[in-house]
Amino acid sequence: EDKVVQSPLSLVVHEGDTVTLNCSYEVTNFRSLLWYKQEKKAPTFLFMLTSSGIEKKSGRLSSILDKKELFSILNITATQTGDSAVYLCAVGPVTGTASKLTFGTGTRLQVTL
Amino acid sequence: DGGITQSPKYLFRKEGQNVTLSCEQNLNHDAMYWYRQDPGQGLRLIYYSQIVNDFQKGDIAEGYSVSREKKESFPLTVTSAQKNPTAFYLCASSTTSRSDTQYFGPGTRLTVL
Numbered sequence: 001e002d003k004v005v006q007s008p009l010s011l012v013v014h015e016g017d018t019v020t021l022n023c024s025y026e027v028t029n030f031r032s033l034l035w036y037k038q039e040k041k042a043p044t045f046l047f048m049l050t051s052s053g054i055e056k057k058s059g060r061l062s063s064i065l066d067k068k069e070l071f072s073i074l075n076i077t078a079t080q081t082g083d084s085a086v087y088l089c090a091v092g093p094v095t096g097t098a099s100k101l102t103f104g105t106g107t108r109l110q111v112t113l
Numbered sequence: 114d115g116g117i118t119q120s121p122k123y124l125f126r127k128e129g130q131n132v133t134l135s136c137e138q139n140l141n142h143d144a145m146y147w148y149r150q151d152p153g154q155g156l157r158l159i160y161y162s163q164i165v166n167d168f169q170k171g172d173i174a175e176g177y178s179v180s181r182e183k184k185e186s187f188p189l190t191v192t193s194a195q196k197n198p199t200a201f202y203l204c205a206s207s208t209t210s211r212s213d214t215q216y217f218g219p220g221t222r223l224t225v226l
Contacts, residue, residue: 036217042117042203103148
């Protein structure tokens with residue numbers, strides 16, 4: 001059974017701190033790993049990683065994938081209160097022709113003043 | 114504005130009643146998905162559709178049904194056979210069934226009394 005594990009489950013940081021969120025996976029025929037940010041409703045897409053060792057970056061957020069060790073990290077530097085959300089990791093295996101994502105339970109990040 | 118809409122935002126139903134959740138997209142995406150999100154759990158796939166008039170069961174399809182008569186629409190019916198229907202339901206779409214980047218609607222929170 002495909003499995004995605006995120007850690008920590010939750011954390012509280014002060015504005016300006018740097019945080020690292022972890023995602024490890026056991027998936028048959030791995031194809032891609034995705035990060036989403038979920039505030040109150042719809043998860044919004046952040047990154048998709050398919051190749052090992054390549055960093056994807058967008059402003060203060062960055063992510064890297066290690067296909068050998070089967071994990072990814074999401075870094076957020078100089079955190080702001082607007083970064084408070086649940087961060088979801090999902091993995092997309094090759095299953096026939098359809099993309100079926102397997103999600104982790106998420107990391108709840110709270111950024112305080 | 115292109116996007117995915119779900120209605121209603123909140124839905125209350127009595128036990129034993131069927132209920133249909135709406136999902137519409139104007140992104141011209143081929144593939145659409147339904148997920149269920151429960152507290153402390155990741156998103157779990159209920160049904161997905163790669164093209165019009167075709168759909169497949171996900172990991173937790175029991176007690177649910179779908180149709181895909183139009184490209185833009187993928188309604189989900191929660192039947193009385195679903196033993197624990199109270200949850201947050203998310204609809205998503207992707208450009209094709211091979212694309213792992215899924216875009217989500219705002220969700221419907223269903224409460225069965």
